[in-house]
Amino acid sequence: MPALGFGTLIPDPVVTMSATRDALEAGFRHFDCAERYGNEHEVGEALQAGAAAGGIAREEIFVTTKLWNSNHRPERVEPAFLASLARLGLDYVDLYLIHTPFAFQAGDDQDPRDQNGNVIYDSGVTLLDTWRALESLVDHGRCRAIGLSDITLDKLLSIYDSARIKPAVVQVESHPYLPETELLEFCKAKGIVLLAFAPLGHGMKPGLLEDPIISSVAARVGKTPAQVLLAWAVQRGTALLTTPKTLARAKENFDISALPQDAFDEITRIQTRQRLNDVVNTGSPGFIPQSKKT
Ligand SMILES: NC(=O)c1ccc[n+]([C@@H]2O[C@H](COP(=O)([O-])OP(=O)(O)OC[C@H]3O[C@@H](n4cnc5c(N)ncnc54)[C@H](OP(=O)(O)O)[C@@H]3O)[C@@H](O)[C@H]2O)c1
Numbered sequence: 001m002p003a004l005g006f007g008t009l010i011p012d013p014v015v016t017m018s019a020t021r022d023a024l025e026a027g028f029r030h031f032d033c034a035e036r037y038g039n040e041h042e043v044g045e046a047l048q049a050g051a052a053a054g055g056i057a058r059e060e061i062f063v064t065t066k067l068w069n070s071n072h073r074p075e076r077v078e079p080a081f082l083a084s085l086a087r088l089g090l091d092y093v094d095l096y097l098i099h100t101p102f103a104f105q106a107g108d109d110q111d112p113r114d115q116n117g118n119v120i121y122d123s124g125v126t127l128l129d130t131w132r133a134l135e136s137l138v139d140h141g142r143c144r145a146i147g148l149s150d151i152t153l154d155k156l157l158s159i160y161d162s163a164r165i166k167p168a169v170v171q172v173e174s175h176p177y178l179p180e181t182e183l184l185e186f187c188k189a190k191g192i193v194l195l196a197f198a199p200l201g202h203g204m205k206p207g208l209l210e211d212p213i214i215s216s217v218a219a220r221v222g223k224t225p226a227q228v229l230l231a232w233a234v235q236r237g238t239a240l241l242t243t244p245k246t247l248a249r250a251k252e253n254f255d256i257s258a259l260p261q262d263a264f265d266e267i268t269r270i271q272t273r274q275r276l277n278d279v280v281n282t283g284s285p286g287f288i289p290q291s292k293k294t
Helices: 013-026 038-052 074-088 127-139 153-162 181-190 212-221 225-235 247-254 263-267
Strands: 004-007 030-032 062-067 095-098 144-150 169-175 191-196 238-244
Touching: 004 013, 004 247, 013 038, 013 127, 013 247, 062 074, 074 127, 074 212, 095 127, 095 169, 127 153, 144 153, 153 181, 169 181, 181 191, 181 247, 212 263, 225 238, 225 247, 225 263
Parallel strands: 004 030, 004 238, 030 062, 062 095, 095 144, 144 169, 169 191, 191 238
Antiparallel strands: none
C-alpha cells in the first residue's frame, strides 16, 4: 500500500473529479473512498479517465472503500460491497474497511434517527459478525485485504484475537496532537498498517498547520507546514490520507522528504492533545457535510 494516500471525502462532485485527477497526476497511487462519501461514482470516473490519459494500469493503483454503519448485518455486506464496486467501476478493491465499529439500524437510511434526533443503533449484530462477512469477500477474491476504521485498541484486540483473516489496516485520526502511540505500537508488532487520517488536523485554523513547533521546523528545513506534518507521519511508520483540492497542493503534499532526527523528535515531543473527530465514540461522522446527510 503506498504510504501517501489521497482521501476522497469531498462534498462537491465536480471538485471530487478534478481533485482525484490532480492527485493521480501529482503521483498519488492510493485512493481512499467510502460509500458514505456519496461520490464513489465520480472518483471511479476520474480514476479511469486519469489512468487512461496517463497510461497507468489498474494494478498500479491502490483503492480502498468502506462499508457504512447501516450495512453491518452480514446479509447486507456483500450487496453493499458490490454496489461500491459498481459505482467505482472496478472488478476488485485492494482494501475494504468497516467504516466504524458502530452498527446503525439496518437499511438504506445512512443516518437513522429517533424523534429526539438520537442515532438508532442496531444491537442485533456484533462487529465480529460483520468481520466474518468481510472475510468471505476476501475468500471470493473481490477484495485483497480487509481492515477497520475509527477503532480503539480494545475493540481491535477483540477482532484481532477472533479473526480468521487478520486486519491488514486500521484507519484512525492521528497527528502530533493525537499520536495514538499505543495503537501504533500494537499495529507495528502485528504487521498491521496504521493509516492516519487528519494528518493536517483537517486543515483547521488555528490548529496544527499554525503550531509554532511545526512552523519553526518548516522554516528550518525549507518545507511547508503541511509537508512537515506529512513527513512526520510517514517517518513514524504510519501511512496517511490527505485531501488536497488543487494540483498545486497535490504536488506539495506528494513532495515530502525525511526530517532531520532532531526535528522529528521535537514534533514527537509536542504535548498538546486534541481529538478532532468524535466518530470513534459514536459512529457519527463529524466531517460529512450537512448536505450529504439523508
Ligand atoms: N475513517 C474516517 O472516519 C475518516 C474521517 C475523516 C477523514 N477520513 C479520510 O481521510 C481523508 C483525509 O481527510 P483530512 O481532513 O484528514 O485531510 P487533510 O489533508 O488532513 O485535511 C484537509 C484540509 O487540509 C487542507 N489542506 C490540504 N493540503 C494542504 C496544504 N498543503 N496546505 C494547507 N492546507 C492544506 C485542505 O484545505 P482546502 O479544503 O482549502 O484544500 C482541507 O481543509 C479524507 O478525505 C477521508 O478519505 C476518514
